[in-house]
Amino acid sequence: MEKYLKPDRLVVDASKSDAAHTWNHWKKSFHIFLDAVSTTIFKYISDMDDYNTAMDILEAVFVQPKNTIFCRNLLGTRLQQTDESVDQYLQALNKLAKDCEFQAVTATQAKDNYARDAFINGISSNHIRQRLLENKKLDLSTAYDQALTLEMAQKQLASYSLQNSLNASDSTVRSEVTESDDQ
Known part of the structure; x- marks a missing residue:
């Protein structure tokens, strides 16, 4: 505004x-x-x-409303900048932590939350990480299920694309053979 x-x-x-x-x-x-x-x-x-x-x-x-999953990802992946003092770095982390909506939880819930955050941060596929970060609420089990589904979809898409390119090249070879037979 x-x-x-x-x-x-x-x-x-x-x-x-x-x-x-x-x-x-x-x-x-x-x-x-x-x-x-x-x-x-x-x-x-x-x-x-x-x-x-x-x-x-x-x-x-x-x-x-804040997306706590994304906020925690920002906090978990924030590194100290080269021109940033330790004091400035800690202030930046505390500022990011305010948006994470931390609550009192059991040890098991804390373990699951930390494992979920590490799982999302460590995923090698940026596409899968992005899709997981779109969730406003997400537990470890659901994150795992979504990641598996997305990974399978990526593999199926790659297989489909490969099959289409093979079909296209096969059609090209057939058309070249037909053209040479006509001559």
């Missing part, structure tokens, strides 16, 4: 001689701001009757 010139907080003493001038300036700035914002935000909440409902709708529009 574009940045608009928003009005400052209204601080005015009604007994001062410039109170009217300050009020009019603030009011004009506020209306300019509302006109600019109305094309982007008000279209979502124009039919709302109360503040809480409007805020819930705006929250749903602008705050998208």
Whole structure:
């Protein structure tokens, strides 16, 4: 969303001689701001009757749920940059960790989560890794099942492509043989 010139907080003493001038300036700035914002935000909440409902709708529009699987992948694969101090690296890791939505879990759940994250990070196929990272929630068993399915599909596609290229080259050879027989 574009940045608009928003009005400052209204601080005015009604007994001062410039109170009217300050009020009019603030009011004009506020209306300019509302006109600019109305094309982007008000279209979502124009039919709302109360503040809480409007805020819930705006929250749903602008705050998208985090994909914890992807966030944990970013955290698990983040390496220290060459120009980055140890302190800066740790701060970057802590910032990435905030989006991972870690929760208190049992030792078995922690083991499965860590194994799932290592499994996704270590997969050699970028295509399979990408597809696994598209999941918002994913346990180790489901990740394994999806990876197997995707790997099988890749192999079948390669086999299909090879078969089509062999059929195409076989047709070319037959057509060349037919042409030479005709001459």
